[in-house]
Amino acid sequence: MVSFTVTILGSSSALPTLNRFPTSQVVCLNAKLFLIDCGEGTQIQLRKFGLKVGKINHIFISHLHGDHIFGLPGLISTMALGGKKGVLHIYSHSELKAMMDPLLKFMNEMEDFKVVYHPLNFRSSAVIYEDATLQVESFPVKHRIPCCGFVFREKQHQLHLRGAQVEFLKIPVRDRVAIKNGSDYYRPDGTKVLNSELTLPPDPIRAYAFCTDTVQRKQIIPVIRDVDLLYHEATFGEDLKDLALKTYHTTAKQAAEIAVQSGAKKLIIGHFSSRYKHERLLIEEARSVFPNTFAANDGERFEL
């Protein structure tokens, strides 16, 4: 299977701490990099964790609060100074362009490099990106301002050929793609060989869901069902459940409930309030509901 990873660049909530930068993550599938959110210092974290700024062509922005976007001007400037060509696609609330344009007006280096903004849909889920191997779907969550989560889902893989059978029947290379896509095979004498005799099941489809910032929102469950890895914010513990509700955030226990109910295989929690000196309590709270829970820590890489 090709590599499918999520690297945490920042895991704080609004106030960064000595160990946590504001929210940002890199999804890497098959050596393609996708950035989710871009808090202040994202370009510094990318460099620190050995990820090439210039390889990012798609950025997904959940919402327009500063701790999710204030790294964008610096990142875009650095891309331009580094000689990046072509188009950088940013999927976000439509107002982002008006926020960024005044900051980038002094950049002379952007002649062959363009930023294209794609507005998100905050009413219903929508496929916003697709390539040969991946589909990204946005879905509304509920925060103080319009906010979306994202699911990164692999597309259906091809079937695996049974090598020995293919060799024995001397199936020409030109016919193999059709078989990998499910066709039966007809031998030169017209005999039909069933696809099931020639193939093994494809690799499983892997999926990653990212949900922040939001109150606990059960409506997202159908969209994120059965993901291999779920990142869900857990700004507070249950001790501050009322504050979580008031500020449109989630507690660690509530995040774990979403993981249970959506059938996630593994949960990462993050976006911790700076009042928690250590994430241990939040992790314990989540694990009491969903044992396979881990804390997002800057620099950590999760493999799907």
Add this chain to the structure above:
Amino acid sequence: MVSFTVTILGSSSALPTLNRFPTSQVVCLNAKLFLIDCGEGTQIQLRKFGLKVGKINHIFISHLHGDHIFGLPGLISTMALGGKKGVLHIYSHSELKAMMDPLLKFMNEMEDFKVVYHPLNFRSSAVIYEDATLQVESFPVKHRIPCCGFVFREKQHQLHLRGAQVEFLKIPVRDRVAIKNGSDYYRPDGTKVLNSELTLPPDPIRAYAFCTDTVQRKQIIPVIRDVDLLYHEATFGEDLKDLALKTYHTTAKQAAEIAVQSGAKKLIIGHFSSRYKHERLLIEEARSVFPNTFAANDGERFEL
């Protein structure tokens, strides 16, 4: 003497490196903090180096290139979230407000906290800030866009009283302030005592000058004359003298020439191009002209 220090928060040029954040410095005089420039990550550096974000009330911005301002939105947000009250004064090109306002529109926390922008004069030097102990003067330098340097100069200190004389003559406390400000003293019998018999010279006046980004510009010499500490950009070495000129930057040797000609006591160079893996060559180049040269390194504190 009260403490007068400069702490380097960032020392890179446009591209940050693993060791250097973009330009930002804190001048601290008598426990008051003044920020100069605010590259991305400034709030993170302040925290790292133990300087309180909330204590900054004045920010001086040399020019509007991203590596000098992209830390402002995050810093201002963090101040507001931290409950800062009153006014934050920012001295900059008048366009800064239009760049920042769209980014801060989603902040609800700014009810008792206000940012006031003060436009700089890019034609001639001007006193832009004054309090009981300090005066800050801006002066134009020459970059691709309008840019100012800043001189932080202590005000004239009071004379020191000769304690033994004051005691011997039983000078009342209420008369001592006038003597410290230079007055003679009249004894109850009308005899005049010359001020020079009652006082010792005041502490010397200390000054710090900050010059970046700019070509070598000899017109600044009268404004920065005889400072105790001069920070001057040295983006390139003499090997890239032509590139320095073309991009409106200074070489290490040129920075040292300014230090010699202005009578500076000590020189810090910084804003190093990321192409220099180590600053050693730039330091050696500057020291060949002005031996008392040091490199700006993030976290370093210079005492005047």
